[in-house]
Amino acid sequence: MIPPADCALGLVGRSPRIAAVRQLIEKSARNRVPVLLLGETGTGKEVAARAVHNACARGQFVPVDCGSLVGTLMESELFGHARGSFSGAIENKKGLVELADGGTAFFDEIGDLPLEMQVKLLRLVQEREFRAVGSLQWRKVDIRIIAATHRNLKAEIAAGRFREDLFYRLNVFVIHLPPLRERREDIPLLVEHFLELGRAAGLHPFSPEPEIMELLTSYDWPGNVRELKHAVDRMAAMYSASGFPAYALPSVLQNLMAESAMRHFSGAIESTAAAPVEDFRVRPPSPVFSIPETEKATIRNALSAAQGERAKAARLLGIGRTTLYRKMKSYGLTCE
Ligand SMILES: Nc1ncnc2c1ncn2[C@@H]1O[C@H](COP(=O)(O)OP(=O)(O)OP(=O)(O)O)[C@@H](O)[C@H]1O
Ligand SMILES: [Mg+2]
Structure with a gap:
């Protein structure tokens, strides 16, 4: 079992880098300024976002997948719509932002949000107000805004794909999730954590031999914690009394x-x-x-x-x- 101090806030790890992330999350609970989570894919940005929400839990945590907000329905998905505002809008519908009222809206992959939506989000971040599609009324909401991206937003601004004014509004309280290769000491703990989760889900319990653990610790994990979790799940699923076959390991x-x-x-x-x-x-x-x-x-x-x-x-x-x-x-x- 992992001692509670090593998995506080749902973040497993005892490296100084993870300890610093935990401290920032705790600090973020003292106010309601927007939090921007940056880090490579699979480093735990969503885990951290939930931890920020839970650190001063109020209302619901509503994830908004900005990458999937495409096409004509995205605005209605986000801000809701008024009855009759477009064909098919047979009744008033609440959007994700309204659902998050009193709680937290987590804008995941904010770097993928189309430009035309960024301007609407800017108003929400600045004024905490929005307008449903087909409605003339601005509505105020009380929400905590958290955003995350694996992209380099400054490079996105330079390429004309991200609004600078939105960036400065979001870039207030920034937490960087370090890549796993920069905190290898957390790998054995994470492996133990994922094996524990596997056991709870009925997978064969096993502890990796020291050679395997050494291998897992020496690998660079470009897909970070997510890739490690998949590898451990695969190993646990294929494990038998005679060990586990090496094809259970990622090919690298x-x-x-x-x-x-x-x-x-x-x-x-x-x-x-x-x-x-x-x-x-x-x-x-x-x-x-x-x-x-x-x-x-x-x-x-x-x-x-x-x-x-x-x-x-x-x-x-x-x-x-x-x-x-x-x-x-x-x-x-x-x-x-
Ligand atoms: N510190 C951690 N402790 C425990 N589990 C973690 C930790 N970091 C990440 N995970 C697990 O790794 C997986 C990926 O984490 P998460 O979805 O938060 O990453 P992400 O940074 O949002 O990735 P992406 O950029 O691809 O969306 C999840 O299964 C999550 O539970
Ligand atoms: Mg994510």
């Missing part, structure tokens, strides 16, 4: 695993003058299914490179003869 990790097995064994070969080494070194150790299977295939390759001579194969592998015999026995390998 399978490659890393193969490379590290290769490095280990080819390092051993370099220290010997064995003749048929070339052939052994260029061949991948196996299609890499799991650490035991990688090992088994590597031993088989070494035996074949040593033309069945066990002492030579042991030398190639850099292990003792008895260890090799024991491993051959346990893997059911012979010298043919």
Whole structure:
């Protein structure tokens, strides 16, 4: 179980970077100024947005997916519409902004909001008022505004895709969610957290071997925490008593695993003058299914490179003869 201090506010992690994010979230609860969450994809912007809302929970948390607000219905989706304002508008309808009244509106992927909607949002952020489609009346709302994006908004402004005035209105209380590769110390904790969630959902409980944890910690995770969560879920779903197959790992990790097995064994070969080494070194150790299977295939390759001579194969592998015999026995390998 993860100690409560390491998953406070729903944010798992004990790195100084995550501790700083937590502090900012707590500070944000002291006022109702807009909060802007920035960070690469999968870094936890939505988790942080919910934490900001929960830190001074009032009313509902209403997510608005700005990327999906396209076409003619987007304005009505956001601000609602009056009956008869367009064909199909058979009754008054509340929009997301009104639903969030008294609570929080979370404008997710704000960088994807079309320009014509940005001007309407500006009014909402500035004056806390909006007008439903087909209505002449401005309505006041009391909402907390949180926005998030993985985009570089300054670059978007320079490209003419984002309004500068809206940017300055939103850029008041900014929280940067750091990429996972800059806080690797959180990875084991996150893995444990996702395994715990998996267990609760009925997945096979398991704890990754140290080699696997090392692999998970050394990878850069371009998709950040989301990518790590998917990898852990996949591993848990495919786990069985004999371990989990390496194809449960993202393919980049399978490659890393193969490379590290290769490095280990080819390092051993370099220290010997064995003749048929070339052939052994260029061949991948196996299609890499799991650490035991990688090992088994590597031993088989070494035996074949040593033309069945066990002492030579042991030398190639850099292990003792008895260890090799024991491993051959346990893997059911012979010298043919
Ligand atoms: N610190 C964290 N602790 C626990 N779970 C986390 C943390 N950060 C992210 N997650 C989990 O990772 C996944 C992605 O998080 P989230 O949706 O908040 O990312 P995001 O930054 O909004 O991504 P995107 O930019 O792609 O929308 C979710 O399943 C979320 O629960
Ligand atoms: Mg998100």
